Amino acid sequence: MDDQNPLDASDIAAAFDWWRDAGVDLDFSDDATDWLAAAAPAEAAPEPAVAVRKSAPEQAAAPAEKIALLGPQPPTTLEAFREFWLTAPGLDAIGPRGRIAPWGAASPDLMFLVTDPEEQDSDKLLSGPQGRLLSRIIAAMGFEEDAVYLASALPRHTPMADGATLAQSGLGEVLLHHVGLVAPRRIVAFGANLPPLLGHNAAQGPHSLREINHDGRSIPILVAEGLESMMAMPRLKARFWHRWLDWTAD
Structure with missing residues (x-):
């Protein structure tokens, strides 16, 4: 680093990392800019102007409309919803x-x-390792399994599912309708990609979702890491348990 070049490569890399962590990874301008060009001497004569034909601005694409997967007559009971869940062609x-x-x-x-069923599920939701972990969690909470309700946001195992994209596809409306039919006292959501499906702004962070407001009813919710992540990182189990104790203490 010298007087002519006050920034070295590590400084520039750190600046890029800072903006990338802040969510800024692109720079937009109406005119092209050569960032690597050397600065022109102060006494250099201006280049002759070149006429540039500007193309007409492209019309902004309209945002995609959410698909009404529930149809004109949404299911009105849990039995009807299960039938819809297993047979509706557009899910x-x-x-x-x-x-x-x-x-x-x-x-x-x-x-x-949970976001989706386990890969080996066939007859019952979460019938594999994740289900066994959840059973232990339910027992530690002091509940019987027949006293709780378990649902997935997706009808089948879907690796790398993106909550915001699925919400735009109409599955968010389906999930909120399902929650309304279940009418639970409280909700625990395992998966950081679930809040967008529940109408939460993803930019605010998943753990900032504290309640669901739907059809005039407010339901407290605790958002935690997915069960698969908890199995891979035991410290997440301890963190979830502390958050559960704090949440239920209120």
Whole structure:
């Protein structure tokens, strides 16, 4: 580093990292800029003007409308919703075959939400390692399994699912309708990609979602890391448990 070049490579890399962490990774301008060009001497004569034909500005694309997956007559009972969940053709690109239904009774003290079924699920939602972890969590909380409700935001195992994209596809409306039919006292959501499906602004961070307001009813919610992440990182189990104790103490 010298007087002519006050910034070295590490300084520039740190600046880029700072902006990238802040969510700014692109720079937009109406005119092209050569960032690597050397500065022109002060006494250099101006280059002759060149006429540039500017193209007409492109019309901004209209935002995609959410798809009404529930149809003109949404299910009005949990039994009707389960039938809809297992048979409605538009819920995913594969079709009804192989979907996994939610389980539990209406108006539970606690509703558990996960993003999708486990890969090996066939007859029951979360029938593998994640389900065994959830069973231990339910027991530690002091609940019987038949006193809670378990649902997934997606009808089948979907790796790398993006909550914001799924919400735009209409599945957010389906999930909120499902929650309304269940009418739980409280909700625990395992998965940081679930809040956008519940109408939460993703820019605010998943843990800032504290309640769901739907159809004139407010339901407290605790958003935690996914069960798969908890199995991979035991410290997340301890963090969830502390957050659960603080949440229920209120």
